[in-house]
Amino acid sequence: MSFVPGSQQRHLRACMVCSIVQVQQRFIREGCPNCETFLGLQNHPEDVQQCTSQVFEGLITLADPSSSWVARWQRLDGYVPGVYAVKVVGQLPEETVQSIEDAGGRYIPRDGTVHDDDA
Amino acid sequence: MSTGALLDQDLGSGSEDDNFNPAPAVESDNEGAGDSDPDAKPSTKSGTDRRRSRQSDPDDVKEEDDEGHKDSASVLDGSKPFRGPGLNDEDEAENLNGAGADDEDEDEEDQEEDDDEEDVVSGRPRKRTRRDPRNQYLDVEAEVDEEEDEGDEEDEEGNAEGFIADTHPDDVADLPDGAETDDRRHRELDRQRERLQQLDAEKEAERLRNLYGRSRTTTARDTVTVPKRLLLPSVNDPSIWGVKCKPGKEREVVFSVVRRAEERAQTKNPLPIFSAFERGNSIPGFVYVEARRQADVTAALDGLSNVYPRGDKTVLIPIKEMPDLFRVNKTEQLAIGAYVRIKRGKYVGDLAMIDDVEENGLGVTLRIVPRLDYGQNEDTNAPMIDGGIKGEVQKRKRHAAYGSTNPALRPPQRLFSDAEAKKKHSKHLQSLSTFDKKHWQYMGDQFVNGFLIKDFKLQALITENVNPTLEEVTRFTSGAEDGTENLDLTALATSLKTGTAKDSYLPGDMVEVFEGEQQGVCGKAVSVQGDIVTLSVTQGDLRGQTIDVPSKGLRKRFKEGDHVKVIGGSRFRDEVGMVVQIKKDQVTILSDLSMQEITVFSKDLREASDSGIAGGLGMYDIHDLVQLDPATVGCITKVDRESLRVLDQNGSVRSVVPSQISNRIERRRNAVATDRNGSEIRSDDTVREIGGEQKQGVILHIYRSYLFLHNREQTENSGISVVRATNVATVAAKGGRVAQASSGPDLNKMNPALQRNGVNGNNTMPPPKSFGRDRALGQTVTIRKGAYKGLLGIVKDTTDTEARVELHTKAKTITVGKDTLGFKDPLTGQSIDYQRFSGSRGRGDGGRGASGGATPARDPAWSSNRTPMGIPQGGRTPAWGASARTPAWSGGAGSSARTPAWQQSAMSGGRTPAWGAADGGRTVNPYTDGSRTAYGGGAMGSRTPAWNPAGAGHHDPFSGGRTPGYESSRTPAYSQTPAGSGYGDNWSSSNGTHSSNRAYDAPTPGKDVYAAPTPNGGYASTPAAAASTPKPGYAADAPTPYSGQPETPAADDGPGYDELSD
Incomplete structure (x- = not known):
C-alpha cells in the first residue's frame, strides 16, 4: 500500500508526470501506477531516475480521486488512490514529454513553472 | 478478454522457448510471457533483438507492427519486395499508415528505434517490460483486437521460426547452407501474399487504432485540458479543514493518515475523508483534510500523534481560498554560473x-x-592491511569522518x-x-x-x-588566468540581483530599460513601488509618457563624467568617483579617494549629490572609536584626505580607508571599568598607567578592558594611547566621585540580599536621613584627621559623605570626609562628630526649645509658623527615637555610636524630657510660655514630672488643648503595643535585646504620629474623644515596659489623666 514508514521516507520519489509519491524501489519494482503506459518505469532504474524526482513538496494522500476536489484541482482524478505531491521539481527529458504528447496527453510540469489559466 | 485467451494460447510456444531463455519464466504476467516470445526467439537465433522505444500505446502497437515485419525481415535477410530494399521501416510505416497524420510520431519512433538499435545488448529486458504496461490494458481495449491479430501473426512467425529453430536442427545440420534460406524465402513469399491481402485491413485497422487509441488516452487525461478556472471548487465539493499539527511533522502526519486509511479501508468504517494534504514548506504547522463534515476530520485524525484535531484550531478553509493552498511557486532555475x-x-x-x-x-x-x-594529517604509521587496500579505505573513512563531523578541523x-x-x-x-x-x-x-x-x-x-x-x-x-581578481560580474549578478534589487531605485534616478518590450527607453524614475518603477520617458517616441517597468528590466543610466557614489552591496560601497566607462550595466568609475578604477553595477551607483571627498570620511572624526573587524576596534588619530589613521586596541597604528571600517562605536558615557585597585573608572576620568610607560591621560573610550586615553602633552598619535584598564590607577575621577581606592567597590550595593528592599525586611534600616539642608553647612568645624588635622574651617558644601571646608588658616577649600569633622555642639559647646551632630537634630530642637533662652529669637517664629509642624516633628521624634530608629540602628549597626549617644542623653535625663518638651512644649507653645517653662523644668527632671504637669491639671486652661496634642503626637506611639514595647526597649536598649520585629513595627507609630496633626487641628472640639481613646491603651500597655521603672507612677497617673480629660 501507499504507507511508507519514516525510515523509508528519504527514498521517496515523485513521478514528474502524475506526481505520485512512492519509494524508489517501488517505482522500479512496479512502475508508476498512472503513467506506466508511456513512462514504462518498471524494472528501469535509469528511467526512474530520469522521470521521478526526489525534490517535491506538499504531500497529498488521496483516498477518493473521483470525488475529491483536491484531486480534480491537482488533475489527479482518474489516477489511483495514493500519495501525491503538490509540487515536483525537475524536468522530464524532452523525448519523454514527446511520448506523452504522442500518447494524447498533455504534460503539465508540476514544478510551478506553469501558471496557465490559473485564476 | 479474447486477447488474453489468445495470448494464453501462445504460452505454448513460450514454454517451448523456456529452454532458450529462462527469463520469461520470471514474468508472472501471462501476457508478458506471451509477448516476450517473439522477441526471445530472434534474439536466440539471429541476435537481431532490438529494443523498443519508450512509446505510448498506439505507437507501441504500431511499432510492434513494424517490428513484426522487421523481425521477419531480418529473418528473411531483407529480401522483401514489398517493403523495398533495406530495413527502411520509416517508409514502410508511412506506407502502412497512409494517412500520414502521424509523421512526427514516426520520426520520433524511428529515432528511438535507431537509438535502440545501437544498444543491442541491454535492450532486451527493457523491451519486454515495455510491453507489459500496455498489455495490462489489453483486455479492456478494443484496439487490441487489431494487435492481437498481429500478435497472432507474430506468434505464427515465431512459431514458424521456432519450427526452424526447434524442430529442424538436425535438418539444418544436414542441409547445405542454402537450404534453410530457401525455406525461409518460401515462407516469406507466402507471408507477403498474405500481407498484401491484409493490407487494406491493416490500413483500416491502423486508422481505427489511431482513432481509438487516441480516444482512449484522452479519456484518461480528459481533465488535463480543462482550464483551471472551470475546476474551481463549488459548494458541492467537499470542504477542506486545516488542522494544527506540529511544525515539521506535516509529512509524518500525512503518512499516518495514509496508514490509518489503509488499515480501515476494508473494514466497515473506512476513513470518511477524501484526501489529506500538507504544505509544510509554505504553510508549516498545518495539515489539511478534505471531508464533508468536520466530525469526519476529527475522526480521521483523532489519536494520531503530532496533530491536534481536538482543539478549536481546526479551521474551515473558505472555498475561495482553497485553490491558494495549492499554489506552487516556481523553483528558481539553477543557472550555470550561479x-x-x-x-x-x-x-x-x-x-x-x-x-x-x-x-x-x-x-x-x-x-x-x-x-x-x-x-x-594522515597517520603514516597506520597498519596497511592487505597491501594497502584496506588501509586506503580506512584512510578515506577517517578522512571523511573528521571532515564531516568536525568542521573546525577541516x-x-x-x-x-x-x-x-x-x-x-x-x-x-x-x-x-x-x-x-x-x-x-x-x-x-x-x-x-x-x-x-x-x-x-x-x-x-x-x-x-x-x-x-x-x-x-x-x-x-582569484584563479583567473591572468591572476587578477577580476570578478565575473555577470555571474555574480545572477546571485545578487534578487537581493539588491529592492530599493536600489529612487525617484529621480535616470533609468534605462534594457529588457522587454520597452527596451531602450530612457526616463526618469517618478515613483518606485516594490519592484515596479514608474518612469517618465525623456527620450524617443514615448517622450513625456509615463510607463511602469519591473525593476529587473531596468538599469540606471549614467553618462561618462558623472559624479557617482557606490551605494549597493559591493565592497566599494560609499566610494565616490567619476564615471569613466560604461559597458552594459557595468560602470567603471575612477574613485575620488583612491584614484583607482573600480567597476560596479550601475544599479549600485547613484548620482552623488555630495561632492568632493564626501565618501565615508565625513562620517568619522578624530577621537572616534571605530570597529575595524569583529575583534578589533580603534581610535581615530588622524583624518587624512582619503584615509584614516587608527590606533587599534593592540596599540598598533594603521591606515584604513573608510570602507574598511564597519561602523562607528558611539561613545558610551556610562561605560564603567575598574582600575587595578578596583575602583571604578569612567570616561573622562584621569588615570595613570602603573608600570610600562606611565602613560597618563583622560579616558576617551572604554572598550571592554581597553582604555583609550587622551593626553594633550603627548605628541604621538595626537595624544591618544591605549592601555589596559587593569594597568591603570585613578588619578582623578570626574566630578569628585569618591575614589574608594582602599575600600574597593561598595560590596553592599552588589549584595542582592541587601538590595532586597524589606517588605518583611530583615535588613538594616538606613541611618536616619536628614532631609533638606544639611545642618553641617555653614558650621564651623575642626578637622580631626588627616593632613589638615586640627585646622578650623567653615563647611561650604557637602555631599552625603564629604564636605568642602574652607579653612580659616589658609585661603583654601579642601574636601574631607564628614566623619573627620568635629562639630561644635550648640548646647554644650563640646566637639561632637557629624553623626551625632546631625542626628541630634530633633532633640537639638527640643533642647533648644527647652533651653528657652538660647534662641529666643526663633521661638516666636516657631510658635507662629512651625507649631503644626512641630507636632509631627515632635511626633517623629519619639517614633524615631523610641521605637524605630535607635533600636534598628543599634541592632543593625551593632556597635554604632548612636545608641549609646541616645542612651547617654537618655540617661542624662535631659534628652527625654527635652523630647517630651519638644512635643508638649511646642504644642502648647501657642498657649503659653509657661507650659514650656514647665516642660523645661520637666526636662531637667525625670519623665514623670514632665507628665505630671500635664496630668496634674494645674494648666487647666490648656489641658484641653494640650492633651490632644500630647496624645495625638505621642499617644499613638504609646498606645500601640509594639511601639510601647519599642519605647520600653529603647530605654533598655543598652541590653541589646531588640528584635528586629520591634524595630520594624516602629514606622507604624511613626506614621500614626505623622497623622497626628489632623487630630491636633481639631483637638479643641474632641478633646474627650481624643483623650479617651488612648486611655485604655495607655493604661494597658504602658505598665509592662515601664514596670520597675520610675515611669510606673506615670502609669498610675493615667487615671488621673483620665479624670482630667473626662
Whole structure:
C-alpha cells in the first residue's frame, strides 16, 4: 500500500508526470501506477531516475480521486488512490514529454513553472 | 478478454522457448510471457533483438507492427519486395499508415528505434517490460483486437521460426547452407501474399487504432485540458479543514493518515475523508483534510500523534481560498554560473559555483574551492592491511569522518595544488590533460584550475538565500588566468540581483530599460513601488509618457563624467568617483579617494549629490572609536584626505580607508571599568598607567578592558594611547566621585540580599536621613584627621559623605570626609562628630526649645509658623527615637555610636524630657510660655514630672488643648503595643535585646504620629474623644515596659489623666 514508514521516507520519489509519491524501489519494482503506459518505469532504474524526482513538496494522500476536489484541482482524478505531491521539481527529458504528447496527453510540469489559466 | 485467451494460447510456444531463455519464466504476467516470445526467439537465433522505444500505446502497437515485419525481415535477410530494399521501416510505416497524420510520431519512433538499435545488448529486458504496461490494458481495449491479430501473426512467425529453430536442427545440420534460406524465402513469399491481402485491413485497422487509441488516452487525461478556472471548487465539493499539527511533522502526519486509511479501508468504517494534504514548506504547522463534515476530520485524525484535531484550531478553509493552498511557486532555475551552498558533508556551508546542470534539473556539477590536507594529517604509521587496500579505505573513512563531523578541523579552503598533492599522494594523482597542467584527478575527484569539480544532487544544496559574500565570490575568481581578481560580474549578478534589487531605485534616478518590450527607453524614475518603477520617458517616441517597468528590466543610466557614489552591496560601497566607462550595466568609475578604477553595477551607483571627498570620511572624526573587524576596534588619530589613521586596541597604528571600517562605536558615557585597585573608572576620568610607560591621560573610550586615553602633552598619535584598564590607577575621577581606592567597590550595593528592599525586611534600616539642608553647612568645624588635622574651617558644601571646608588658616577649600569633622555642639559647646551632630537634630530642637533662652529669637517664629509642624516633628521624634530608629540602628549597626549617644542623653535625663518638651512644649507653645517653662523644668527632671504637669491639671486652661496634642503626637506611639514595647526597649536598649520585629513595627507609630496633626487641628472640639481613646491603651500597655521603672507612677497617673480629660 501507499504507507511508507519514516525510515523509508528519504527514498521517496515523485513521478514528474502524475506526481505520485512512492519509494524508489517501488517505482522500479512496479512502475508508476498512472503513467506506466508511456513512462514504462518498471524494472528501469535509469528511467526512474530520469522521470521521478526526489525534490517535491506538499504531500497529498488521496483516498477518493473521483470525488475529491483536491484531486480534480491537482488533475489527479482518474489516477489511483495514493500519495501525491503538490509540487515536483525537475524536468522530464524532452523525448519523454514527446511520448506523452504522442500518447494524447498533455504534460503539465508540476514544478510551478506553469501558471496557465490559473485564476 | 479474447486477447488474453489468445495470448494464453501462445504460452505454448513460450514454454517451448523456456529452454532458450529462462527469463520469461520470471514474468508472472501471462501476457508478458506471451509477448516476450517473439522477441526471445530472434534474439536466440539471429541476435537481431532490438529494443523498443519508450512509446505510448498506439505507437507501441504500431511499432510492434513494424517490428513484426522487421523481425521477419531480418529473418528473411531483407529480401522483401514489398517493403523495398533495406530495413527502411520509416517508409514502410508511412506506407502502412497512409494517412500520414502521424509523421512526427514516426520520426520520433524511428529515432528511438535507431537509438535502440545501437544498444543491442541491454535492450532486451527493457523491451519486454515495455510491453507489459500496455498489455495490462489489453483486455479492456478494443484496439487490441487489431494487435492481437498481429500478435497472432507474430506468434505464427515465431512459431514458424521456432519450427526452424526447434524442430529442424538436425535438418539444418544436414542441409547445405542454402537450404534453410530457401525455406525461409518460401515462407516469406507466402507471408507477403498474405500481407498484401491484409493490407487494406491493416490500413483500416491502423486508422481505427489511431482513432481509438487516441480516444482512449484522452479519456484518461480528459481533465488535463480543462482550464483551471472551470475546476474551481463549488459548494458541492467537499470542504477542506486545516488542522494544527506540529511544525515539521506535516509529512509524518500525512503518512499516518495514509496508514490509518489503509488499515480501515476494508473494514466497515473506512476513513470518511477524501484526501489529506500538507504544505509544510509554505504553510508549516498545518495539515489539511478534505471531508464533508468536520466530525469526519476529527475522526480521521483523532489519536494520531503530532496533530491536534481536538482543539478549536481546526479551521474551515473558505472555498475561495482553497485553490491558494495549492499554489506552487516556481523553483528558481539553477543557472550555470550561479552560486549555491552545500548542505552537508565536508564542504558544508561552502559556497559553490554551478558548472553544469543536469537535464532534469535535479543534479548539478559544482565548482568548489577544495579543502584538502594532502595527507598531512594522515597517520603514516597506520597498519596497511592487505597491501594497502584496506588501509586506503580506512584512510578515506577517517578522512571523511573528521571532515564531516568536525568542521573546525577541516582543512581551509585552498585551491588545488598538484605540487602539494605530489608530496605524499603522488600515487593518487593523475593528470587528465596532456597539454596543460590544469586538469587533475586526485583521490577520485577531479580538479580543474585548482577547483574541485563534483556532482551534487539538488537536495544536498541550498539554492535559496545563498547570499554569497564578496570574499567567497572572489575565491572563485582569484584563479583567473591572468591572476587578477577580476570578478565575473555577470555571474555574480545572477546571485545578487534578487537581493539588491529592492530599493536600489529612487525617484529621480535616470533609468534605462534594457529588457522587454520597452527596451531602450530612457526616463526618469517618478515613483518606485516594490519592484515596479514608474518612469517618465525623456527620450524617443514615448517622450513625456509615463510607463511602469519591473525593476529587473531596468538599469540606471549614467553618462561618462558623472559624479557617482557606490551605494549597493559591493565592497566599494560609499566610494565616490567619476564615471569613466560604461559597458552594459557595468560602470567603471575612477574613485575620488583612491584614484583607482573600480567597476560596479550601475544599479549600485547613484548620482552623488555630495561632492568632493564626501565618501565615508565625513562620517568619522578624530577621537572616534571605530570597529575595524569583529575583534578589533580603534581610535581615530588622524583624518587624512582619503584615509584614516587608527590606533587599534593592540596599540598598533594603521591606515584604513573608510570602507574598511564597519561602523562607528558611539561613545558610551556610562561605560564603567575598574582600575587595578578596583575602583571604578569612567570616561573622562584621569588615570595613570602603573608600570610600562606611565602613560597618563583622560579616558576617551572604554572598550571592554581597553582604555583609550587622551593626553594633550603627548605628541604621538595626537595624544591618544591605549592601555589596559587593569594597568591603570585613578588619578582623578570626574566630578569628585569618591575614589574608594582602599575600600574597593561598595560590596553592599552588589549584595542582592541587601538590595532586597524589606517588605518583611530583615535588613538594616538606613541611618536616619536628614532631609533638606544639611545642618553641617555653614558650621564651623575642626578637622580631626588627616593632613589638615586640627585646622578650623567653615563647611561650604557637602555631599552625603564629604564636605568642602574652607579653612580659616589658609585661603583654601579642601574636601574631607564628614566623619573627620568635629562639630561644635550648640548646647554644650563640646566637639561632637557629624553623626551625632546631625542626628541630634530633633532633640537639638527640643533642647533648644527647652533651653528657652538660647534662641529666643526663633521661638516666636516657631510658635507662629512651625507649631503644626512641630507636632509631627515632635511626633517623629519619639517614633524615631523610641521605637524605630535607635533600636534598628543599634541592632543593625551593632556597635554604632548612636545608641549609646541616645542612651547617654537618655540617661542624662535631659534628652527625654527635652523630647517630651519638644512635643508638649511646642504644642502648647501657642498657649503659653509657661507650659514650656514647665516642660523645661520637666526636662531637667525625670519623665514623670514632665507628665505630671500635664496630668496634674494645674494648666487647666490648656489641658484641653494640650492633651490632644500630647496624645495625638505621642499617644499613638504609646498606645500601640509594639511601639510601647519599642519605647520600653529603647530605654533598655543598652541590653541589646531588640528584635528586629520591634524595630520594624516602629514606622507604624511613626506614621500614626505623622497623622497626628489632623487630630491636633481639631483637638479643641474632641478633646474627650481624643483623650479617651488612648486611655485604655495607655493604661494597658504602658505598665509592662515601664514596670520597675520610675515611669510606673506615670502609669498610675493615667487615671488621673483620665479624670482630667473626662
